[in-house]
Amino acid sequence: MERTTQRMIEIPRDVMTGEELWQPGVLSCQGCGGSLAMKLALKGLGRRTVIVLPACCMSIIVGAYPYSTSQVPLLHVPFETAAAGASGVRAALDIRGEEDVVVMAWAGDGGTFDIGLQALSGAAERNEDILYVCYDNEAYMNTGIQRSGATPAGAWTTTTPDKAVKEESKKDIERIMLSHDIPYMATASVAYPADIYAKFKKIRSIKGTKFIHILSPCPPGWQIDSADSIKVSRMATQSNVFPIYEVENGKYTINVYPEKEVTVKEYMKTQGRFRYITDDAVNAAQEWTDRKWEKLKGMLK
Amino acid sequence: MRQLLKGNYAVAEGARLCRVKVVSVYPITPQTTIVERLSEICASGELDAKFIKVESEHSAMATLVGASSAGVRAFTATSSNGLLLMHEVLHWVAGARLPIVMTNVNRAVSGGWNIWADQTDSISQRDTGWLQIYCESSQEVLDSVIMAYRLAEKILMPVMLTYDAFFLSHTTEVVDVPDIELVDEFLPPYQPEFKLDIDNPRMFGGLMSPDYFYEHRYTVHKASQEALEYYPEVCREFRDIFGRDYDITEEYRTDGAEVIVVTTGTITSVVRITVDKMREAGRKVGLMKLRMFRPVPVDRWRSILGNVAKVVVIDRNLSPGLGGVFADEVQAALYSLENRPSIYPVVAGLGGRDVTPADIEGIINHALSSDDPAGVPLFWGLKE
Known part of the structure; x- marks a missing residue:
C-alpha cells in the first residue's frame, strides 16, 4: 500500500497562482473547512461555473446584500432545492448554448443528507449534468449545532446533549449516491488540497451527475481549536473514518493512503464534541470504521 | 384555427x-x-x-x-x-x-x-x-x-x-x-x-x-x-x-341592476345564463366576473359595485372560521364607500358539488328578499 506523499498535503502551485474566484473577506468562522473547500473547488473549476446555493453556512459566508465574495454567478435557492435549482440552471444554460459551463450545487450535510435528499435523488436519477457538492461539517452548524443524518455516533450536539449523545451512525450518503449509477462520485478533504483541486479539475470533462462529498471541519461545532481544523481533518482520513476515494463509472480508486495511521479513539480525542462518548461507543465506532474500510478496499478488486 | x-x-x-x-x-x-x-x-x-x-x-x-x-x-x-x-x-x-x-x-x-x-x-x-x-x-x-x-x-x-x-x-x-x-x-x-x-x-x-x-x-x-x-x-x-376581449374585471348586464353577483371560474357561465333568464323576466340582476384577484383591483370593484343596492359574492372556496375569501376581500374593498352595498356572502359548490342555474336563481332570490345581510356566509345547498 503506497503512502501519501508530501505532494498531496501541500497546496499545489496552480492553486497559489491561479485566479482567485472566492475573494477574501468572507464571513466564515476562523478555521472553517467549508470556505476553504469552496476556494479550492473554484480553483479547480475556473470561471465558467455557476454556483447554486441552498440555505447553509455558505449562504452567510458568501456575504450579505449588497456584497458577494463570489466571482462567479451565484444563485441562492431554498434549503431543500439545491439539486432541483441546479437542474433548472443547467436546462437554461443548455438552451442558451452554454453546455460547457459547470453548474455546481453546493450544499451542507443538512441540505444533502436530510432535507435536500429527495431533490438530489431525483436529479441523480435523471442523471442531470450537474456537479453536486456536499461540504459536510457533520451537523446543522448554521443554526447552531443540531444533529443531522451526517452526525457521527457518539457526537454531542445541541439536540444530542451530554446525557443523550447521538447513538445512530452517520448515514452512508456515498452508497446512496452510487445506487443511482451516477458517472462520478468522490470524497475529498480540506486536509488534502491537491486532491480536491485535481478532482474539481477532472469533473469538467465528465457528463452527467457528479457528486463530491467533502469533509469540512467546523471548529465551533466540533469543539476544536480553529488552528487545528486541518490537523483534525487529516486524522479523520488517517483513522479511516473518512477515506478519500473516487468511483468513476463504477471503478473505485482510493486516492489517499494516509501517511500514518491513527485509531478512531485518537481521532475522537482531538474533539470536544466526543467528550461524552463511552468506551463501548468508541469501540463500536472503531468496528464500524474498520468494517467500512475493508468493504471499500474490497471494492477495488 | x-x-x-x-x-x-x-x-x-x-x-x-x-x-x-x-x-x-x-x-x-x-x-x-x-x-x-x-x-x-x-x-x-x-x-x-x-x-x-x-x-x-x-x-x-x-x-x-x-x-x-x-x-x-x-x-x-x-x-x-x-x-x-x-x-x-x-x-x-x-x-x-x-x-x-x-x-x-x-x-x-x-x-x-x-x-x-x-x-x-x-x-x-x-x-x-x-x-x-x-x-x-x-x-x-x-x-x-x-x-x-x-x-x-x-x-x-x-x-x-x-x-x-x-x-x-x-x-x-x-x-x-x-x-x-x-x-x-x-x-x-x-x-x-x-x-x-x-x-x-x-x-x-x-x-x-x-x-x-x-x-x-x-x-x-x-x-x-x-x-x-x-x-x-x-x-x-x-x-x-x-379579436378577443378581456379585462381585469368583467361586467355583464350590470346597468340598472339591483343586485350584482360576483363570481369566478365556471360558475360565472351558470350565472350569466341565469342573469339572462331573470332579466327576461324583468328582474334587475347583473354579473361581475372577477378575473384578477392579485393584485386586488380595488378601484374597478368599487366602480362596478359602488352604486348597487346588493352584492352577492359566490365562493367556491372556504377559509374555515371565516367563510369564502372572495366575499371577504370584496367587502374589504367596498367598506370605505359611503353608500356601500349590502353584501351577501355565499359559499357553494365545494369539492365539485354542482352549482346549477336553479341554485343561482335561489341564491339571488334569497338576496333580493332579505333585508338584513348580517355578513354571515350562507352555505348554499348543504344537505341536512
Missing part, C-alpha cells in the same frame, strides 16, 4: 405558442393531461423546450427558479396538493421577481381526498406575491397564458392562471388556436436585463438585513400593483391582434 380542445390541452397549446424554453411539471389529477401533452410536443419537437421530469411539485417550481434566473421563459402546471407543496418556492419566486407562468387546476385540498373543483388551493397562495387570474373557458385559459407572459415579463412578477377541475380541465370546447406567428408578434422573446451570466457575474437572492428587506418587499408590492396599469394595455393589444 378552430379546434375542439379540453381545457388542459388548451393550456399546453398556450405554452407551445409562447415558445417556453424550460418546462418542469409533476403529474397530479386533474392536471395530468397537460403533462402528457407537453411531453408529446417536447418529444416531437413541436415545442423546442427542455422538459425536466422532476420528482415533485416542490422541485418543479425549484427547477424553474434556476431556469428563470438563468434568463429563459419557464412554465409549469399543477393542482391542489401539488400547489400546496410548492408554497415555499412560490414565495421565493415572487420575491426574486421571476416572471414564471403557471396554470393551476382548481381542485379541493385534502384531507379527505377530493379531486373535484374547489378554489381553496389557489386561495391559500394569495399572499405569496403571485398574480392570480381566474378563468372561465378553455379559450380564456389559452389566451390568458399568452397574455400572462406579456404581463409577467414586463413587470417581472409571476402569474398563476386558475380554472376549475373537470368542469373545464376535462371538458371539450371549441377553441380558436392562434397562429404562432401572430403570437410571436404579440410576445417577443424573453430578454431579461439581469440573469446568471458568466461574463457578468452577480449573486441573486442573498441575505438582506433589516436595512434593505423592508424596501425590497415594498418593491414587490409595487410591482404587483403595476399589473393594474399594464394588464388593460396587454388586453387591448391582444384584442387588436386576436
Whole structure:
C-alpha cells in the first residue's frame, strides 16, 4: 500500500497562482473547512461555473446584500432545492448554448443528507449534468449545532446533549449516491488540497451527475481549536473514518493512503464534541470504521 | 384555427405558442393531461423546450427558479396538493421577481381526498406575491397564458392562471388556436436585463438585513400593483391582434341592476345564463366576473359595485372560521364607500358539488328578499 506523499498535503502551485474566484473577506468562522473547500473547488473549476446555493453556512459566508465574495454567478435557492435549482440552471444554460459551463450545487450535510435528499435523488436519477457538492461539517452548524443524518455516533450536539449523545451512525450518503449509477462520485478533504483541486479539475470533462462529498471541519461545532481544523481533518482520513476515494463509472480508486495511521479513539480525542462518548461507543465506532474500510478496499478488486 | 380542445390541452397549446424554453411539471389529477401533452410536443419537437421530469411539485417550481434566473421563459402546471407543496418556492419566486407562468387546476385540498373543483388551493397562495387570474373557458385559459407572459415579463412578477377541475380541465370546447406567428408578434422573446451570466457575474437572492428587506418587499408590492396599469394595455393589444376581449374585471348586464353577483371560474357561465333568464323576466340582476384577484383591483370593484343596492359574492372556496375569501376581500374593498352595498356572502359548490342555474336563481332570490345581510356566509345547498 503506497503512502501519501508530501505532494498531496501541500497546496499545489496552480492553486497559489491561479485566479482567485472566492475573494477574501468572507464571513466564515476562523478555521472553517467549508470556505476553504469552496476556494479550492473554484480553483479547480475556473470561471465558467455557476454556483447554486441552498440555505447553509455558505449562504452567510458568501456575504450579505449588497456584497458577494463570489466571482462567479451565484444563485441562492431554498434549503431543500439545491439539486432541483441546479437542474433548472443547467436546462437554461443548455438552451442558451452554454453546455460547457459547470453548474455546481453546493450544499451542507443538512441540505444533502436530510432535507435536500429527495431533490438530489431525483436529479441523480435523471442523471442531470450537474456537479453536486456536499461540504459536510457533520451537523446543522448554521443554526447552531443540531444533529443531522451526517452526525457521527457518539457526537454531542445541541439536540444530542451530554446525557443523550447521538447513538445512530452517520448515514452512508456515498452508497446512496452510487445506487443511482451516477458517472462520478468522490470524497475529498480540506486536509488534502491537491486532491480536491485535481478532482474539481477532472469533473469538467465528465457528463452527467457528479457528486463530491467533502469533509469540512467546523471548529465551533466540533469543539476544536480553529488552528487545528486541518490537523483534525487529516486524522479523520488517517483513522479511516473518512477515506478519500473516487468511483468513476463504477471503478473505485482510493486516492489517499494516509501517511500514518491513527485509531478512531485518537481521532475522537482531538474533539470536544466526543467528550461524552463511552468506551463501548468508541469501540463500536472503531468496528464500524474498520468494517467500512475493508468493504471499500474490497471494492477495488 | 378552430379546434375542439379540453381545457388542459388548451393550456399546453398556450405554452407551445409562447415558445417556453424550460418546462418542469409533476403529474397530479386533474392536471395530468397537460403533462402528457407537453411531453408529446417536447418529444416531437413541436415545442423546442427542455422538459425536466422532476420528482415533485416542490422541485418543479425549484427547477424553474434556476431556469428563470438563468434568463429563459419557464412554465409549469399543477393542482391542489401539488400547489400546496410548492408554497415555499412560490414565495421565493415572487420575491426574486421571476416572471414564471403557471396554470393551476382548481381542485379541493385534502384531507379527505377530493379531486373535484374547489378554489381553496389557489386561495391559500394569495399572499405569496403571485398574480392570480381566474378563468372561465378553455379559450380564456389559452389566451390568458399568452397574455400572462406579456404581463409577467414586463413587470417581472409571476402569474398563476386558475380554472376549475373537470368542469373545464376535462371538458371539450371549441377553441380558436392562434397562429404562432401572430403570437410571436404579440410576445417577443424573453430578454431579461439581469440573469446568471458568466461574463457578468452577480449573486441573486442573498441575505438582506433589516436595512434593505423592508424596501425590497415594498418593491414587490409595487410591482404587483403595476399589473393594474399594464394588464388593460396587454388586453387591448391582444384584442387588436386576436379579436378577443378581456379585462381585469368583467361586467355583464350590470346597468340598472339591483343586485350584482360576483363570481369566478365556471360558475360565472351558470350565472350569466341565469342573469339572462331573470332579466327576461324583468328582474334587475347583473354579473361581475372577477378575473384578477392579485393584485386586488380595488378601484374597478368599487366602480362596478359602488352604486348597487346588493352584492352577492359566490365562493367556491372556504377559509374555515371565516367563510369564502372572495366575499371577504370584496367587502374589504367596498367598506370605505359611503353608500356601500349590502353584501351577501355565499359559499357553494365545494369539492365539485354542482352549482346549477336553479341554485343561482335561489341564491339571488334569497338576496333580493332579505333585508338584513348580517355578513354571515350562507352555505348554499348543504344537505341536512
